[in-house]
Amino acid sequence: MNDVLVHKGMNRKVKRVLGAVGIYCILLVVCAIFLFPCLWLILSSFSSTGSLYDVPGFFPESYSFDAFIKLFTDTSNYNYPKWLLNTLVIAVFNCIFSTMLIIGTAYVISYFQFKSRRGLMKSALVLSMFPSFMGMTVIYILMTQFNFVNNIWGLVLIYSCTAPLGYLVQKGFFDTIPQSIYEAAKIDGATNARIFTTITLPLAKPIIVYTALTSFAWPWSDFILPKLLLIEKDNWTVAVGLMQLGQNEFARFAAGSVFIAIPIVVLYFFLVKYMVNGMTSGAVKG
Amino acid sequence: MKKIKFIFAFSLVSLLALTSCDPGDDPDVPPDPGTITDPSPDDSVFDKFNGELERNVTIKIVENDTAIKMGYLDELLDAFNEEYAEYGITAVDANQGEFADLPNSGPYGYGPDVIYQANDVLMGWVQDKHVTPLPTHLIEAYESDVIPTAAEEAYKAVANNVNYTFGVPLNIQAPLLYYRKDLLPSDWQTNWDDDNNGVPDMVENLVDLYEFSKMYHAEDSTKYGFEFSLNDFYFSSGYLFSYGAYLFGDNNRDDEDIGLHAGDAKLGVQVLRQFAAEMSAACIDDSAKLAISGAMASGKYFASVTTPDVRSVIVDTLATTYQSEKGLSAEEATQLADENVVGVPFPDLPANGDLINPSDEMIECKQMGGINGYAMSSYTKYPNASLAFINFATSYKMVKLREEILQIAPVRSDVAEESDELSQQLFEKISNGSIVLMPSIKAINQVWTPAGSFMGDVAADPNRGANAKYDTLDKIQAALEQLSQDIYDAIHLLD
Numbered sequence: 001m002n003d004v005l006v007h008k009g010m011n012r013k014v015k016r017v018l019g020a021v022g023i024y025c026i027l028l029v030v031c032a033i034f035l036f037p038c039l040w041l042i043l044s045s046f047s048s049t050g051s052l053y054d055v056p057g058f059f060p061e062s063y064s065f066d067a068f069i070k071l072f073t074d075t076s077n078y079n080y081p082k083w084l085l086n087t088l089v090i091a092v093f094n095c096i097f098s099t100m101l102i103i104g105t106a107y108v109i110s111y112f113q114f115k116s117r118r119g120l121m122k123s124a125l126v127l128s129m130f131p132s133f134m135g136m137t138v139i140y141i142l143m144t145q146f147n148f149v150n151n152i153w154g155l156v157l158i159y160s161c162t163a164p165l166g167y168l169v170q171k172g173f174f175d176t177i178p179q180s181i182y183e184a185a186k187i188d189g190a191t192n193a194r195i196f197t198t199i200t201l202p203l204a205k206p207i208i209v210y211t212a213l214t215s216f217a218w219p220w221s222d223f224i225l226p227k228l229l230l231i232e233k234d235n236w237t238v239a240v241g242l243m244q245l246g247q248n249e250f251a252r253f254a255a256g257s258v259f260i261a262i263p264i265v266v267l268y269f270f271l272v273k274y275m276v277n278g279m280t281s282g283a284v285k286g
Numbered sequence: 287m288k289k290i291k292f293i294f295a296f297s298l299v300s301l302l303a304l305t306s307c308d309p310g311d312d313p314d315v316p317p318d319p320g321t322i323t324d325p326s327p328d329d330s331v332f333d334k335f336n337g338e339l340e341r342n343v344t345i346k347i348v349e350n351d352t353a354i355k356m357g358y359l360d361e362l363l364d365a366f367n368e369e370y371a372e373y374g375i376t377a378v379d380a381n382q383g384e385f386a387d388l389p390n391s392g393p394y395g396y397g398p399d400v401i402y403q404a405n406d407v408l409m410g411w412v413q414d415k416h417v418t419p420l421p422t423h424l425i426e427a428y429e430s431d432v433i434p435t436a437a438e439e440a441y442k443a444v445a446n447n448v449n450y451t452f453g454v455p456l457n458i459q460a461p462l463l464y465y466r467k468d469l470l471p472s473d474w475q476t477n478w479d480d481d482n483n484g485v486p487d488m489v490e491n492l493v494d495l496y497e498f499s500k501m502y503h504a505e506d507s508t509k510y511g512f513e514f515s516l517n518d519f520y521f522s523s524g525y526l527f528s529y530g531a532y533l534f535g536d537n538n539r540d541d542e543d544i545g546l547h548a549g550d551a552k553l554g555v556q557v558l559r560q561f562a563a564e565m566s567a568a569c570i571d572d573s574a575k576l577a578i579s580g581a582m583a584s585g586k587y588f589a590s591v592t593t594p595d596v597r598s599v600i601v602d603t604l605a606t607t608y609q610s611e612k613g614l615s616a617e618e619a620t621q622l623a624d625e626n627v628v629g630v631p632f633p634d635l636p637a638n639g640d641l642i643n644p645s646d647e648m649i650e651c652k653q654m655g656g657i658n659g660y661a662m663s664s665y666t667k668y669p670n671a672s673l674a675f676i677n678f679a680t681s682y683k684m685v686k687l688r689e690e691i692l693q694i695a696p697v698r699s700d701v702a703e704e705s706d707e708l709s710q711q712l713f714e715k716i717s718n719g720s721i722v723l724m725p726s727i728k729a730i731n732q733v734w735t736p737a738g739s740f741m742g743d744v745a746a747d748p749n750r751g752a753n754a755k756y757d758t759l760d761k762i763q764a765a766l767e768q769l770s771q772d773i774y775d776a777i778h779l780l781d
Contacts, residue, residue, distance in 0.1 A: 048606060062610070077351045144394045231396050232381040244383055246351075247576055248599045 045254035067251035071259065078249075080256055082234055083241040086152050087260070090237065091220045093156045098163035098215035103208060106170030107200060111182070128165040136228055143229055150231040158229075159219050173207040174200070209274035217264055325419065325448045332421040340668040342374035345399040345675060350384040350658070352595050353402075358691045366678050375671045389416050392665040399666040400675050404656040405440040408453050409726030412443045417661040419450035424673060427454055427680045432698045434717045439537065440657045440726055453661040454680045457688070458695040458712045460655030460721050461521050462629040464597060465489055465589035466582060466604075489589065491634040492557065492651070493644045499564045502588055513565045514591035515575040516558055517742035519734055520724075521591045524653035525554035527722050528635055531766075533733060534725050541729035544774045546737065547766035553639025555744055555762045560641045563748035570745045579603040582627070594629065594694060601627050631711055655712075655721035657697060732776040740769050 047060035148154025380398035441453035487494040499511025530549015568574040604623035632651035636644035695709040702713040
């Protein structure tokens with residue numbers, strides 16, 4: 001009897017180990033699939049020759065830092081440092097404005113009960129379902145009227161103004177804050193502004209970080225809107241500029257792509273804890 | 287009241303219909319032959335060119351990337367701004383890249399005032415009126431009679447039966463055969479220079495290049511004597527033109543007449559098919575074109591075909607190779623690479639179109655090319671200042687400087703006669719029609735894809751063995767006729 005039990009236990013253990021090995025194998029394969037293009041791009045950025053066709057297989061024939069050096073020194077036709085600066089300015093200001101607007105919108109919708117609240121929520125939901133490129137022609141014509149074409153502040157304006165439509169995750173987070181805290185504060189004589197600044201905002205740190213990070217990341221890698229609105233080369237963002245590189249500039253393209261990815265990767269590593277908290281708190285209603 | 291509304295609506299619809307039916311302004315509509323005239327200086331189209339320079343204005347100029355990189359644009363802008371400082375006119379780089387999107391940015395006031403591009407691009411904008419007709423009587427290059435007729439014709443289009451000029455030609459842009467001088471066999475002067483003219487036979491005629499390619503490949507199976515992307519019709523069309531083909535009738539203006547099957551065009555296809563058998567699979571698509579710098583630097587290709595602007599990339603890559611292989615300094619390596627990458631016009635072809643059993647008689651190989659030049663945006667607010675810039679930039683002095691800095695073949699005859707041998711050869715080819723200019727009508731856009739696919743298919747054919755599709759001249763002729771028909775259908779599908 002004992003032998004049978006031991007044998008069954010062994011079987012279960014073997015099955016569990018085999019299952020775990022199988023899952024890890026699948027995960028490794030999936031990781032390799034996702035990692036392969038990134039690794040190939042990184043290796044290509046160190047290729048000593050420029051052309052895509054000079055990379056015969058996975059590894060370039062010879063390595064150098066030339067592509068990275070050219071990226072920052074050869075600026076007569078491709079001014080990467082300026083593109084990087086433009087991208088950074090747009091991303092930072094969008095991060096600030098969008099975070100304020102989204103958090104404000106989500107808090108108001110979550111906390112205050114007013115007459116057109118449901119109507120507003122439904123409208124926002126319907127509007128956010130239309131793909132953004134539907135409005136491209138209209139946006140372009142409107143921007144020409146405001147003299148915002150070929151102007152990076154025009155992009156900041158559009159990104160920031162459309163950001164509050166994506167308030168739902170943040171509203172979900174604010175919904176989880178117990179009403180009793182607000183009621184206690186009110187009894188103590190706190191105003192709405194005071195409640196928001198001294199109670200809500202400290203509690204909402206994870207969702208603020210999450211909102212700031214996604215607001216930063218969106219314009220950092222967006223291509224369609226900058227391509228539409230930015231005409232002069234010195235106003236381009238990195239995404240637009242890299243697309244204009246010549247056919248024989250693949251190493252520089254790869255170097256530019258690798259370099260633009262560094263800040264966002266670093267940010268994600270440092271803030272991933274807050275991101276996960278923000279996403280999960282916003283997604284699950286208490 | 288209903289009756290008045292009906293009359294009003296009917297009148298409006300009729301008016302709109304009549305307006306949309308007016309073909310008078312469409313430069314692509316073939317005019318009534320025999321009634322076309324040159325524009326008069328008093329033509330109302332030229333009213334804006336009143337000779338009074340706009341003062342204290344900034345005009346935006348689009349130049350090509352190489353001119354910016356090599357510093358020519360700075361020289362040009364500095365010289366112009368100094369000359370016109372008293373009027374307060376400042377010319378600046380439009381900073382929009384060489385492929386500035388005039389049709390989309392121009393109408394909203396964000397486009398350039400003056401734009402440098404190839405004739406097919408600039409003239410493609412004529413039909414939609416994005417570029418303005420120029421008063422040739424006010425342009426020094428035209429008045430001095432230094433522009434060859436073929437180059438002048440490339441910038442002409444007819445509207446209202448008047449043959450307007452829309453640009454000022456500046457330089458010839460044509461693909462060339464580039465080869466590595468240092469890879470020539472050591473005995474080339476005794477065994478590969480039958481005519482003792484100091485030029486290797488294998489870059490003078492395709493028959494010898496074919497023989498040399500076989501030898502080069504036999505010595506090392508990873509190397510090819512001659513390789514280029516046959517599917518790029520800009521490169522391969524010349525072989526068809528050499529045997530009688532043409533793109534459009536009436537001097538490339540009549541898109542009703544497609545002539546890629548005309549004459550003995552099939553012989554041109556046969557020549558390419560035979561040579562494709564000695565090339566790698568890279569000749570079927572863009573691979574050879576994109577790999578050219580690395581492949582020539584490594585010696586994988588002895589010779590290839592590309593445009594002059596790519597030469598500097600080949601030289602740079604070869605210099606890097608020399609540095610690592612020969613241990614030369616960067617300066618020495620660049621100088622040596624510059625000497626060893628040599629460009630020549632396309633080699634002559636056998637008159638019978640057969641590389642395997644060639645005739646003794648050779649014919650000149652034609653090639654497709656373009657004329658790059660300046661045009662003026664229709665949306666410019668400063669036509670007189672822009673015209674002054676065009677005049678200045680196409681003057682003898684600036685074209686000479688451009689040729690010196692950029693090493694391009696000038697169109698102006700007075701500069702060309704002082705240029706190097708290659709520039710003079712290209713000028714001669716433009717003048718005698720051996721360089722077939724890219725058509726200046728919109729229909730050209732319907733040519734590249736079907737013609738490129740066909741040539742790619744021809745390049746792949748030698749590897750099909752018994753299933754070959756183009757192994758007889760009759761099959762090639764039938765395929766060319768079908769190609770012409772396909773292009774015609776694509777152009778006139780919505781007529």
